[in-house]
Amino acid sequence: MAFTSLAPARPLSGSLLTRNCPDLALVRTAGTEYLLTGDLAGSAGSIFIQALMNLIFSDFFERTRLAARALVDFGENLFNPTVRLGVTGLSRAGKTVFITALVHGLARGGRFPVFSALARGRIARAHLAPQPDDAVPRFEYENHVKALVGERAWPESTRQISELRLVIEYQSESGRMRELTLDLVDYPGEWLLDLPLLGKSYEEWAQESLALSRDGPRLHLAEPWHAYLATLDPYAPADEQAAMTAAQRYTEYLKACRDERYALSLLPPGRFLMPGDLAGSPALTFAPLDFEAGGVAPDGSLWAMMRRRYESYKDVVVRPFFRDHFAQLDRQIVLVDVLAALNAGPAAVRDLERALGSILGCFEIGRRTWLSTLFAPRVDKMLFAATKADHLHHSSHDRLEAILARMVARAAAGAKFAGAATDVIALAAVRATREAEVRRGGDELPAIVGVPAASEQAAGQVFDGEREIALFPGDLPADPERVFAVGPDGFKGITGVSHADAAFRFLRFRPPRIVQAMDGLPSLPHIRFDRALEFLIGDRLR
Amino acid sequence: MNSPVEFRRPAAFRPDDPNVVLPAPAENAARRRLATVGAETEAEASFEQEGELVPVRPRKAPWALLFWASAGGLVTLGLGLAVANLLSDLFARADSLGYLGVGLAALAGVAAFTILLREALGLMRLATIDKLRDRASETIVSDDRDAGRAVVSELIALTRRTPELARARARLRFHLGEIIDGRDLVQLAERELMPGLDEEARRLVGNAAKRVSVVTAVSPRAAVDMVFVLITALGLVRRLSLLYGGRPGTLGMVRLMRHVVSHLAMTGGMAVTDGLVQQMIGHGLAAKLSARLGEGVLNGLLTARLGLAAIEVTRPLPFSALRQPTIQDLAGGLLRSAERADPGPRAAVQD
Numbered sequence: 001m002a003f004t005s006l007a008p009a010r011p012l013s014g015s016l017l018t019r020n021c022p023d024l025a026l027v028r029t030a031g032t033e034y035l036l037t038g039d040l041a042g043s044a045g046s047i048f049i050q051a052l053m054n055l056i057f058s059d060f061f062e063r064t065r066l067a068a069r070a071l072v073d074f075g076e077n078l079f080n081p082t083v084r085l086g087v088t089g090l091s092r093a094g095k096t097v098f099i100t101a102l103v104h105g106l107a108r109g110g111r112f113p114v115f116s117a118l119a120r121g122r123i124a125r126a127h128l129a130p131q132p133d134d135a136v137p138r139f140e141y142e143n144h145v146k147a148l149v150g151e152r153a154w155p156e157s158t159r160q161i162s163e164l165r166l167v168i169e170y171q172s173e174s175g176r177m178r179e180l181t182l183d184l185v186d187y188p189g190e191w192l193l194d195l196p197l198l199g200k201s202y203e204e205w206a207q208e209s210l211a212l213s214r215d216g217p218r219l220h221l222a223e224p225w226h227a228y229l230a231t232l233d234p235y236a237p238a239d240e241q242a243a244m245t246a247a248q249r250y251t252e253y254l255k256a257c258r259d260e261r262y263a264l265s266l267l268p269p270g271r272f273l274m275p276g277d278l279a280g281s282p283a284l285t286f287a288p289l290d291f292e293a294g295g296v297a298p299d300g301s302l303w304a305m306m307r308r309r310y311e312s313y314k315d316v317v318v319r320p321f322f323r324d325h326f327a328q329l330d331r332q333i334v335l336v337d338v339l340a341a342l343n344a345g346p347a348a349v350r351d352l353e354r355a356l357g358s359i360l361g362c363f364e365i366g367r368r369t370w371l372s373t374l375f376a377p378r379v380d381k382m383l384f385a386a387t388k389a390d391h392l393h394h395s396s397h398d399r400l401e402a403i404l405a406r407m408v409a410r411a412a413a414g415a416k417f418a419g420a421a422t423d424v425i426a427l428a429a430v431r432a433t434r435e436a437e438v439r440r441g442g443d444e445l446p447a448i449v450g451v452p453a454a455s456e457q458a459a460g461q462v463f464d465g466e467r468e469i470a471l472f473p474g475d476l477p478a479d480p481e482r483v484f485a486v487g488p489d490g491f492k493g494i495t496g497v498s499h500a501d502a503a504f505r506f507l508r509f510r511p512p513r514i515v516q517a518m519d520g521l522p523s524l525p526h527i528r529f530d531r532a533l534e535f536l537i538g539d540r541l542r
Numbered sequence: 543m544n545s546p547v548e549f550r551r552p553a554a555f556r557p558d559d560p561n562v563v564l565p566a567p568a569e570n571a572a573r574r575r576l577a578t579v580g581a582e583t584e585a586e587a588s589f590e591q592e593g594e595l596v597p598v599r600p601r602k603a604p605w606a607l608l609f610w611a612s613a614g615g616l617v618t619l620g621l622g623l624a625v626a627n628l629l630s631d632l633f634a635r636a637d638s639l640g641y642l643g644v645g646l647a648a649l650a651g652v653a654a655f656t657i658l659l660r661e662a663l664g665l666m667r668l669a670t671i672d673k674l675r676d677r678a679s680e681t682i683v684s685d686d687r688d689a690g691r692a693v694v695s696e697l698i699a700l701t702r703r704t705p706e707l708a709r710a711r712a713r714l715r716f717h718l719g720e721i722i723d724g725r726d727l728v729q730l731a732e733r734e735l736m737p738g739l740d741e742e743a744r745r746l747v748g749n750a751a752k753r754v755s756v757v758t759a760v761s762p763r764a765a766v767d768m769v770f771v772l773i774t775a776l777g778l779v780r781r782l783s784l785l786y787g788g789r790p791g792t793l794g795m796v797r798l799m800r801h802v803v804s805h806l807a808m809t810g811g812m813a814v815t816d817g818l819v820q821q822m823i824g825h826g827l828a829a830k831l832s833a834r835l836g837e838g839v840l841n842g843l844l845t846a847r848l849g850l851a852a853i854e855v856t857r858p859l860p861f862s863a864l865r866q867p868t869i870q871d872l873a874g875g876l877l878r879s880a881e882r883a884d885p886g887p888r889a890a891v892q893d
Contacts, residue, residue: 113717114726116733116863394687394721425723438553439561445550449557449564458554470562474552505552527721534726 062319066327070377073328082181083540084328086363086379089335090265090355091189091258091274094387094429096155098335099184100144101429101524102533103128103166110523112530117541119530123170124177131163132183133324139164139186148430148524152451152511160276161187161325170541180540185325190270194318195326196358197268202307205268206288212266213253216347216486217495221256225249225287234291234303242302243309246287247272261494263344265355271317283313322362331536332363332379335427338386338404339506342476345493346486353407353484360411365420381421383535384408389426389527390433391506392473393446397426397527399476406480423535428527432509436470445472450509458505465510474504565719657791664794671788671858674700679860681724690724694731700787700858701735710734729863736857736864743782743857747849747872750778755842759834771841775848782849783856798855805851846872 076082089095105112106126112118131138139162144155166182197205213222228249232242251272257264258273267273271284278284286309289302297303336356341348364378386404389397405412405424412422433450447470452458454465463469477483483491491503499505512525555562625647633640674696681689698714701707714734722730754767754774761767779798783790790798846869853867 113713113720113730114722116729119730120733397721398687435565436557437563437565438555438559439563440553443550445553447555447562449562458552461554468557470555470557470559472550472553472555475550502552505554528723531723531726 062323066323070328073377080179080181081540082183082330083537084183084330084377085536086326086329086332087184087186087335088192088326088332088359089189089387090192090337090352091157092340093189093335093337095189095335096144096158096186097148098333098387098429099139099164099186100141100148100155101526101529102184103141103164104145104524105526105529105533106166106168108523110526110529112533114528114530115533116538117170118533122173122541123168126166126168129165129167129181131165133163137162139184148511149514152513154508154511157274158186158188159274161185161321168541173542180537182537187321187325188270188274188276190267190274191276191321192359193266193268193270193355195322195362197314198318198322198362202310203291203293205310206291206306207293209268209288210290217262217345218253218257218264221262222253225253229288229290232289232302234289234295234306235298235301237300238302238305240285243285243287243305246289247285250287260340261344263340263348263495265341265348265352266358267355269313269318271313278317282309283316286310286313326363328377329363329379330377331381331383332365333383333385333532333536334360334408335385335387336404336407337388338400338407339388339391339504342403342483342504343494343502343506345495345502346483346490347495348493349407349483350486356408357410360408360414365415365418378418379415379420381536381539382412382415383532384412384422384424385427385532386425387427387429388506390428390431390450391448391509392476393435393448394527395446396476399478399480400426402480403476403483406484421535425528425531425535427529427532429524429529430511431525431527432512438470438472440472447472448509450512452507453510456507457499458507460500463507471505471507473506474502476504661791661793664789664791665797668783668788668790668794668797670696671700671786671856674858675860678728678858678862681728682860682862683725685723685725687722687724687727690722690727691718693724694718694727697731697735697858704739704787706738707735710738728859732859732861732863736859739785739857740853740864740867743785743849743853744867744872746778746781746785747846747853747867750774750849751842751846751872754845755838757838758841759832759838767841771845775845778845778849779852779856782852786853786856786858788856798852801855802848802852805855806848843869 073082087095087098089098101110103126104110106118106123107128109118109123117123128141137160141164147153147155162185164184164186166184168180168182170178170180172178200208212218213226225246228245232246254267254272256262257267269284271278275284286306289306291303297307334356336352338349338352341352365380365382384404386400389400392400401424404426408424412424415422433448436447436449438445438447449468449470451466451468452463452471454463456463458471477491485491492501493504494502514522514524557564629640629643629647632643674693677689678693681693694714695718698711701711711734714731717727717730754771757770758767761770776795776799779802780790780795783794783798788794788798849872850867850869854861
């Protein structure tokens with residue numbers, strides 16, 4: 001029975017790494033072309049065949065490796081139940097704060113009325129344990145808490161990967177003492193954008209990137225890069241200096257897209273924005289080139305060099321990252337900062353939608369069977385969370401959830417079809433604001449009260465980061481479609497108009513003032529964090 | 543801005559602006575909201591009663607109603623006439639007797655009015671509980687925040703008179719001021735308020751089942767245990783209703799028993815799967831030992847089943863976050879305890 005339910009969902013050949021059509025398809029098409037035209041030298045043919053074999057074997061090994069590891073994990077899991085919680089989110093979505101709040105809440109016993117295992121007192125204690133991987137830095141939990149509570153500052157954007165293991169000791173409903181191990185990974189959200197590259201050849205990626213850069217607000221931002229690109233000839237001999245300049249201009253364009261005014265999300269490759277320890281290495285020195293579709297890269301050309309580097313980027317950077325941290329998740333939470341995109345405008349909203357769609361296609365999702373647990377673990381519960389829900393009044397949360405649901409509709413429907421449980425919530429792992437009502441000319445505006453971060457601006461004012469204000473951030477539309485409309489029907493964001501004329505103004509607020517209690521730190525305030533926990537791990541603590 | 547009606551402009555204000563209304567601390571806000579919701583409850587309840595009468599009585603020819611109304615009117619007139627005649631007779635005898643009669647009649651009238659009022663209030667309260675349970679079920683599906691808040695506020699008002707829940711109510715009132723969605727709020731209320739009551743209910747049903755089985759086993763005549771079973775069942779339903787916040791009068795009890803029996807009939811089909819086999823086997827085994835003992839066990843099991851139905855009918859929330867008690871929880875030890883004729887293990891204890 002287990003086998004029949006496994007087979008259709010996961011055919012033997014449709015692997016994690018090939019399923020999204022990667023290299024095999026490319027080489028096959030190239031191979032066919034070679035057979036049809038037949039005007040290439042025999043040596044090129046043998047190279048193709050060799051490449052094909054390489055790919056088949058590397059994929060085969062990759063899959064065997066994953067299955068073997070799954071088997072080992074299954075054995076360990078019998079004695080030491082573990083949940084690998086995938087905290088997924090683009091940069092600035094709030095992954096670090098989420099993990100910090102999670103550990104803090106569980107270790108300190110936060111106020112989580114909806115998280116029943118904790119609310120009913122069945123969790124005896126939760127403590128940090130040595131992480132499984134010695135080569136990966138530890139998640140700086142203590143420093144993040146200190147920054148949040150002491151300095152009232154959000155953690156800086158994550159620059160490298162880090163891990164943390166949390167052991168929860170609890171009493172099951174039948175009365176036995178048990179332990180559940182929670183493995184958490186924090187990483188720069190930019191890197192997540194690399195995952196879709198696994199399924200794309202250099203040519204596909206280059207053409208997509210070029211098309212994207214000529215669209216909407218990007219066209220203006222990409223001007224310097226486009227100007228340089230026009231001087232490059234893909235068929236010219238490989239030139240290191242040209243490659244470096246192209247990569248540099250391309251990176252500058254990506255960085256410009258990320259600015260708060262544009263808040264664009266689909267900006268691969270991720271290491272260009274956050275190089276980690278690979279800054280300046282050849283694997284990061286490539287960029288899209290402009291060539292006509294269907295052409296063949298001659299040996300030794302700039303094009304061939306770019307392609308080779310792109311492939312090694314995938315092999316050296318992306319595949320290990322994916323294999324080590326995303327291939328074998330049990331539960332997944334997808335954090336999405338919808339509000340930044342709403343600030344910027346409809347183009348940013350659509351861009352975010354596209355980025356999420358391409359990332360979520362990379363994960364193995366579906367109902368768990370006995371056999372799949374053994375060889376190919378998959379995510380059986382998936383939560384989509386619109387973070388920073390404290391930046392708007394709770395009466396708008398339903399609309400925010402509707403917008404996010406519309407944004408991830410495809411991925412959510414796919415997950416549901418595969419048998420995974422999904423939910424969409426508006427979440428604030430750490431709540432920075434209070435709520436208030438403001439009367440303005442006979443109108444009651446639902447507002448929030450908090451301290452905006454320094455140099456944030458709204459309604460013609462620039463804030464100093466000390467003074468508290470009441471903010472009405474604008475009304476979200478009842479129909480989520482309206483924020484996706486571009487052109488004259490679309491809403492106005494700060495991409496196109498000034499801060500004062502934008503339809504929404506969601507400010508970044510500083511973390512809340514938390515009074516130090518006698519017995520250490522009191523719990524952090526939150527919105528629906530307990531609901532998220534109940535959904536993600538509640539059933540494993542029964 | 544293309545549609546100023548829907549999109550209101552963002553704006554920033556100073557918190558000391560007189561137009562900015564900061565909410566009171568959570569507790570006060572909850573109490574205030576509670577007060578308003580509590581006030582609405584009565585009006586809503588009476589409105590719901592009217593609303594309920596319509597679907598229950600389809601619009602047939604009103605002859606039956608007309609008959610009962612006119613007959614009732616005649617009887618009332620007759621009674622009034624008789625009393626008036628009696629009073630005038632008394633006055634004819636002696637003034638003092640007449641005044642005594644008037645006083646007694648007035649007392650009787652006041653007492654009758656009070657009884658009627660209490661019955662009506664009891665009925666209304668039962669209707670409120672039924673409505674509340676339906677709304678809670680709907681809220682669990684719809685996950686609507688405002689509906690959840692209203693349900694929980696009403697629930698707090700309903701359990702106002704239960705002193706054991708003071709602390710749970712305070713906690714819940716605090717949670718009302720937080721941002722929690724409808725389904726979570728209802729389940730939270732269930733987890734906070736119901737465990738103690740559920741445990742007590744289980745104990746009541748378990749005890750009643752045991753008593754019935756023992757009495758049936760030792761009673762000399764069938765008529766005796768029939769009466770005993772009836773009294774126990776009525777008492778059980780009444781006590782369960784009181785426990786869960788209802789205050790049924792006589793009419794209320796009639797209504798409640800009707801609900802319980804119809805519920806029993808409805809769930810009887812489902813119960814076949816969960817315990818009938820065991821019941822049959824248990825009964826069979828006991829019957830092998832002694833016919834009366836077997837009968838006792840069967841009666842006990844039936845009482846437990848009635849108790850289960852009564853719990854579902856009288857509990858103001860559906861079972862959602864907590865586990866619904868089963869026949870095993872309530873009467874699992876019945877067989878053994880009946881054989882040994884000792885109290886046996888108490889009903890399952892909450893964790």
